Amino acid sequence: DADVTQTPRNRITKTGKRIMLECSQTKGHDRMYWYRQDPGLGLQLIYYSFDVKDINKGEISDGYSVSRQAQAKFSLSLESAIPNQTALYFCATSDPGGDGTDTQYFGPGTRLTVL
Amino acid sequence: EDKVVQSPLSLVVHEGDTVTLNCSYEVTNFRSLLWYKQEKKAPTFLFMLTSSGIEKKSGRLSSILDKKELFSILNITATQTGDSAVYLCAVRYNYGQNFVFGPGTRLSVLP
Numbered sequence A: 001d002a003d004v005t006q007t008p009r010n011r012i013t014k015t016g017k018r019i020m021l022e023c024s025q026t027k028g029h030d031r032m033y034w035y036r037q038d039p040g041l042g043l044q045l046i047y048y049s050f051d052v053k054d055i056n057k058g059e060i061s062d063g064y065s066v067s068r069q070a071q072a073k074f075s076l077s078l079e080s081a082i083p084n085q086t087a088l089y090f091c092a093t094s095d096p097g098g099d100g101t102d103t104q105y106f107g108p109g110t111r112l113t114v115l
Numbered sequence B: 001e002d003k004v005v006q007s008p009l010s011l012v013v014h015e016g017d018t019v020t021l022n023c024s025y026e027v028t029n030f031r032s033l034l035w036y037k038q039e040k041k042a043p044t045f046l047f048m049l050t051s052s053g054i055e056k057k058s059g060r061l062s063s064i065l066d067k068k069e070l071f072s073i074l075n076i077t078a079t080q081t082g083d084s085a086v087y088l089c090a091v092r093y094n095y096g097q098n099f100v101f102g103p104g105t106r107l108s109v110l111p
Helices: none
Strands: A004-007 A010-013 A019-025 A031-038 A042-051 A054-057 A065-070 A073-078 A087-094 A104-106 A110-114 B003-007 B010-014 B019-026 B030-038 B044-049 B056-058 B061-066 B071-076 B085-093 B099-101 B105-110
Touching (some): A042 A073, B003 B085, B003 B099, B010 B019, B019 B030, B030 B071, B044 B056
Antiparallel strands (some): A004 A019, B061 B071
């Protein structure tokens, strides 16, 4: 079974609709992240959470909100979707090691299309 | 502004060729540099580099970091069609946002 799962995997919606993307992990990591990927722009950080009570904005948080329901769950919401939010969305987790490492582990991605 | 630049953005080679992908960065309080390979799904981790001059190797792939000149290279020897992917470089720095990613290099290996 995958350690980081995302639902749904694909979603087509219309402008103005509210959308929630969900991420679950079984790795027991405290840190979770939401990224979006657009062609030619690499990965951009939307929000990140270092534990259940800690939520931080990333590079491009406008138009998005998040909820950390538990250590294992981190949801991303688009309150009123717009076409330029069409992208591939990735969830990731990490757990800093004592040796300074902090490798991220990614979910499979959610392809969102806003018409 | 913290940033990561990769070059080239796109590269087409034939099987058996050797390629070098470049990543340069400008960040505050550098911690580590990571390389990922992304095919049609999520990125997969390749290497993490923290010290200058120490080469990391995994099969036909190798990578090295130069913290003085602020860059890293990823080498792939004897390329195969399965190496076709986008290669992402990311840099971790101390506080706030953990990682900043480059735009990626799209590598296409033709038979």
